[in-house]
Amino acid sequence: MEECLLEINHLKSYFFTRKGVSPAVDDVSLRVPRGKIVGIVGESGCGKSMTAKSVMDLLKYPGRIAGGTILLEGRDLTKLGSRERRKIRGEDISMIFQEPMTSLNPVVKVGKQVREAILVHQKVDRTEAKNRVLEVFRQVGISEPEKRYECYPHELSGGLRQRVMIAMAMVCKPKLLIADEPTTALDVTIEAQILKLIKELCKNSGMSCLLISHNLGVIAQMCDYVYVMYAGKIVEQGDVFTLFDHPAHPYTKGLLASIIRLDEQRERLSTIPGVVPNLMHLPKGCAFCNRCPESSARCETERPELYELREGHASRCFGSLESEASHE
Amino acid sequence: MAKNIGRRVLQTLLVLFCVSLAIFILLRIVPGDAITTMMGEHADAETIARLTAEMDLDKPFYVQFWTYLKDICTGNFGTSYTLHKPVTELLAAAFPNTVKLALIAAAIAWMIGILCGVVAAVTKDGILDRLFMGFSLFGVSIPVFMVAMVLQYLIAYRLGWVSISGVEKWTGFILPAVALGWNSAGSIARLTRSTLVEVLQEDYIDTAKAKGLGRPAVIFLHALRNAMLPVITMMALQISSLLSGAVITETIFSINGIGRLAVDAITSRDIPLLQGTVLFTTVIVILGNLVADCLYTVLDPRIRKGA
Numbered sequence: 082m083e084e085c086l087l088e089i090n091h092l093k094s095y096f097f098t099r100k101g102v103s104p105a106v107d108d109v110s111l112r113v114p115r116g117k118i119v120g121i122v123g124e125s126g127c128g129k130s131m132t133a134k135s136v137m138d139l140l141k142y143p144g145r146i147a148g149g150t151i152l153l154e155g156r157d158l159t160k161l162g163s164r165e166r167r168k169i170r171g172e173d174i175s176m177i178f179q180e181p182m183t184s185l186n187p188v189v190k191v192g193k194q195v196r197e198a199i200l201v202h203q204k205v206d207r208t209e210a211k212n213r214v215l216e217v218f219r220q221v222g223i224s225e226p227e228k229r230y231e232c233y234p235h236e237l238s239g240g241l242r243q244r245v246m247i248a249m250a251m252v253c254k255p256k257l258l259i260a261d262e263p264t265t266a267l268d269v270t271i272e273a274q275i276l277k278l279i280k281e282l283c284k285n286s287g288m289s290c291l292l293i294s295h296n297l298g299v300i301a302q303m304c305d306y307v308y309v310m311y312a313g314k315i316v317e318q319g320d321v322f323t324l325f326d327h328p329a330h331p332y333t334k335g336l337l338a339s340i341i342r343l344d345e346q347r348e349r350l351s352t353i354p355g356v357v358p359n360l361m362h363l364p365k366g367c368a369f370c371n372r373c374p375e376s377s378a379r380c381e382t383e384r385p386e387l388y389e390l391r392e393g394h395a396s397r398c399f400g401s402l403e404s405e406a407s408h409e
Numbered sequence: 410m411a412k413n414i415g416r417r418v419l420q421t422l423l424v425l426f427c428v429s430l431a432i433f434i435l436l437r438i439v440p441g442d443a444i445t446t447m448m449g450e451h452a453d454a455e456t457i458a459r460l461t462a463e464m465d466l467d468k469p470f471y472v473q474f475w476t477y478l479k480d481i482c483t484g485n486f487g488t489s490y491t492l493h494k495p496v497t498e499l500l501a502a503a504f505p506n507t508v509k510l511a512l513i514a515a516a517i518a519w520m521i522g523i524l525c526g527v528v529a530a531v532t533k534d535g536i537l538d539r540l541f542m543g544f545s546l547f548g549v550s551i552p553v554f555m556v557a558m559v560l561q562y563l564i565a566y567r568l569g570w571v572s573i574s575g576v577e578k579w580t581g582f583i584l585p586a587v588a589l590g591w592n593s594a595g596s597i598a599r600l601t602r603s604t605l606v607e608v609l610q611e612d613y614i615d616t617a618k619a620k621g622l623g624r625p626a627v628i629f630l631h632a633l634r635n636a637m638l639p640v641i642t643m644m645a646l647q648i649s650s651l652l653s654g655a656v657i658t659e660t661i662f663s664i665n666g667i668g669r670l671a672v673d674a675i676t677s678r679d680i681p682l683l684q685g686t687v688l689f690t691t692v693i694v695i696l697g698n699l700v701a702d703c704l705y706t707v708l709d710p711r712i713r714k715g716a
Contacts, residue, residue, distance in 0.1 A: 139615055171621030178619075183612040186631050188709055197630075198620040233710040249620065 086289045087113040087136070087174075087257055092149035094128075094135045103360045105131040105144065107313040113257065118283055118290040120304035120321075122297060122336070126357055128313040129293045133259045136291075137176050138166045153257070172202040175250035179262035181242035185234040191242075192218075192230030195249045202253050217248045221278060240271035244278070251282060258283070258290045264299065276303055297340055301325055306393075309333050312357055312368040315387060319394035329390055329401035331373045367398070375400045421695050428691045429481070429684070433474055436680050442466075446678045447490045481688065487681030491673075496685035499670060506576060507666035510589065510658070511651035513582050518590030519597055519644060526601025530636075531628060533606055541598060548595025557588035557661045574663040585662040589655045593647045600643055605636040638709055642701050649697025653690030 094106035106128040113119045121129040134140050136151055136158070151158040153173060158166065175198075178184040186194060192214055199210040211230070218226035221244045234242055243263065250258055260279060264272035280303055283290050294300055300307055300321070307324045309317040309332065317330040328334045335353040355372035364370060370380040379399055388402045389395045396402070443466065444457050461467050465476060480487065486496035525541040532538045564584060565573040571580045608614065609632055617631045656668035663669075667686055674683035706712045 137619055139618055167621050167623060169621075170619055176619045178612055178616065180612055184616045186613040186617070186635070187711060188634050189631070190710075194616075197617075197622070201621045201626075235711050246616070249616070 084115045085112050086115045086154060087291070088150075088152040089132070089136070090150045090152070092132065092135060092151060093147040094131050094140060094144060095147045096144045098143055101361045104313050104363075105360060106135060108149070109310070109313075109315055110149075111308050111315065111318070113289050113291055114306075115256075115289055116283070116287045117305040118280070118292055118303050120292045120294060120300040120307045121310055122294055122300050122307060123310035124295055124357060126360075127310040129295075129310050130261055131313075132310075133176065133261050133291065133293055136174065136259060137170060138163075139176075168202070171198050171255070172253045173255055174257045174259060175253065175255040176259040176261065177243070177246045177250050177263050179265050181239050181246055181266060182234075184246055185242055187234055189233075190230070191232055191234055191237065191245045195245065195252055198249050198252050213252060214248070217252045218245075221248045221251065221282070222274075223248065239267050240275065243267060243271075243275055247275070247278065247282070251286075254286065254288075256288060258288055259293070260290060261293045262295070263292075265294075265296070272299075279303070297325075297336055309336070312363065313360060314368065314397065316369065316397045317395065318387075319391075323391070323394045327394075329394070329396035329405070330369075330398045331375045331400065332369050333396075335372075335374075417699065421699075424695060425688070425691060429478070429688055430474070432684055432687045433477060436683065437470070439678075443490060443678075443680055446680075477684075486685040486688075489674075489679050489682040491677045491679045492682070496681050499682065500667070500685055500689055503665055503667050503670045506664050507652060507655070507659070507668065509576075510582055510585055510655060510664060510666060511648060513586035514590035514651055514655075515593065515644070515648050517586055518593035518647075521590075522594040522597025523601050523640070525594075525598040526640075527605060527628070527633065529598065529602040530605035530609065531624075538602075542602065545595040545598040548591055549599070550595075551591065553588055553592065553655075553657050554661060556591045557585070557658060560584045560588055561661070574661070576662075576664050581662070581664075585655070585658045585664060588661075589651065589658045593651070597640060597643065597647075600640050601636065604639055605632060608632045608636045611635070634708065638705065641704050641708065645697045645701030645704065649694040652693045652697070 089109060089111045092106055092109045093104065096103040096105055109128070109132055111119070111121075111132075121132060123129050131140070131144065134144075135146055138158070140146065146159055149159070153169065158169065161169075185191060192211070195214045195217070196207070196210045199205060199213055200207070203210075205213070215226045215230060218229060223229050223241065223244050229237070229241070229245075234245075237245065247263075258279070263279065264275050267275060276299060279290065279292075282288065290303075292300070292303055304321050306320050307318065308315050309324070309330065311332050317324065317328065317333045319329075324333065325337065328337055332353070335351075338351045339353065341350060353372055358364060358368055358371065364381070366379070366381040366383050367373070367376070367385050370376040373380065375398075377399070383399075385397050385399050385402075387395045387397045388405075390401060390405045443464065444452065444460050447460070448456060465473060468476075477487075484497060486500070488495055489499060492499060522545075525545060529538040529541040561573050561584065564570055571583055572578070575581055576585075605628075609628075611632075614627060614632060617627045622630070653667065655666065656672055658664070659666040659668040660672055667690065671683065671686040671690075673679070674686055
């Protein structure tokens with residue numbers, strides 16, 4: 082087994098609202114090996130961003146971590162004080178966000194915003210820090226870095242802003258990069274460039290990456306290992322080839338079936354019927370059973386565990402467990 | 410930039426022209442005339458006729474207005490009917506007191522207002538938030554004269570810490586400044602809180618936190634600068650209204666300022682003096698707005714580059 086950089090065990094991040102507790106992340110365990118890209122995929126509201134924010138300690142009130150551990154190189158982040166957490170943020174783990182348009186402070190020059198990340202963590206003078214920023218700008222493919230350094234966010238295009246965000250994330254050479262839907266707000270050609278850039282940076286620097294996306298195409302192209310989330314839980318996990326070639330959970334199958342393919346003639350786009358259940362009123366059994374084409378009576382009354390089907394491939398479904406057993 | 414300034418100057422001149430025209434017309438509509446004001450009720454017909462001719466009051470309206478415009482362009486605002494001094498001189502004598510009062514009031518109000526607003530925003534829904542916001546509601550809703558009288562009674566009369574009225578000593582400014590700044594502090598606190606609460610929800614605040622910045626740095630370097638944009642506009646408007654004469658405060662604490670001058674001018678139907686004070690305060694308000702706009706462009710690069 083590869084060396085594990087980030088290990089999340091039984092993480093529970095809940096929203097404690099007046100109307101009740103909403104389990105946005107419920108008993109999630111995942112591992113990010115060193116130097117690998119691990120993906121979390123799922124539809125909006127399934128808890129993927131909450132998982133990332135739990136790692137970064139960026140949960141907003143009334144959300145907070147209610148249980149579980151987050152180990153970075155064996156150190157439990159949930160046990161650290163806020164000062165120590167802050168040291169890790171930006172230096173060991175950094176994050177890029179979905180919306181490059183709103184993720185940069187509109188009234189501060191972008192160069193300064195990136196430089197700030199260095200100045201917080203390292204004892205270097207401003208000129209030295211600026212040179213480092215320019216170097217990273219070149220690395221992430223920002224042309225004319227000196228000129229861009231003096232720009233305000235509104236003077237840059239979406240793609241350039243996301244490159245600035247990546248530069249900000251990379252500038253302290255973190256061990257783990259969390260990319261929360263990094264290309265969702267960008268158009269397709271820019272998306273491809275940004276994804277290629279992230280992949281290259283990971284390869285060249287040995288950095289790990291936790292990539293969050295709702296786009297299976299992006300996941301397939303980028304990741305070594307994939308976790309599929311649904312209603313706050315991981316429903317399937319496996320390496321990228323197994324997952325795409327032999328999906329076990331009906332939800333994963335549904336997601337894969339709803340991808341548009343150019344080499345296929347289809348009358349209608351296939352979709353997963355229904356909507357994600359309200360997290361505060363989850364069904365008694367499997368959370369997916371009311372939308373599942375393969376559900377049985379057992380699914381409605383009993384909650385499935387995450388069953389390991391093969392080494393590294395697991396599915397939270399009675400059906401996939403049974404079909405696996407019948408194969409053997 | 411030059412084009413902007415040019416447009417701004419033209420706008421200002423137009424506003425000034427309209428205001429002077431309006432005040433000129435209004436003062437000629439209201440009952441009571443200049444001669445009676447000057448001479449008292451027992452002036453004889455001959456004197457009235459002589460003075461009317463001397464002061465061009467028998468000329469048509471537009472001729473009078475034209476003379477007035479020509480005079481103010483050369484800095485001549487006329488002579489006060491009641492105080493028998495040039496209006497410019499009276500304004501120059503009253504303005505320093507108003508400036509001192511306004512600046513002290515603004516300093517007190519803004520410091521307290523911003524501080525309360527920031528604390529309330531970062532402890533949103535907490536005890537301090539509720540306490541400060543309740544206090545600021547108190548601030549915006551109690552009228553100035555009420556605050557002034559309560560302060561006079563408690564601090565000056567009962568405790569005897571400062572004098573009740575007059576500004577011979579600098580301590581005389583404290584009570585009027587607090588009374589005058591009271592409302593401003595309340596509205597600044599409320600505005601600061603609401604914009605800061607909004608800004609703290611922005612994505613770039615998460616980015617700043619994700620960088621590893623501490624809470625004070627996130628609030629003061631990233632959030633407050635964005636949150637201050639609307640607050641600064643409000644401050645500029647406040648300072649211009651404070652400078653254009655705190656009518657009630659100056660009267661209650663007998664401070665010889667612009668506000669009191671205006672009140673005196675109104676009660677004695679002193680037309681040149683009233684015209685002078687109104688025009689003067691108009692200029693101040695316009696300048697205040699101009700300063701607000703300039704500050705805006707300094708603080709917000711999106712406006713600076715015309716995006």
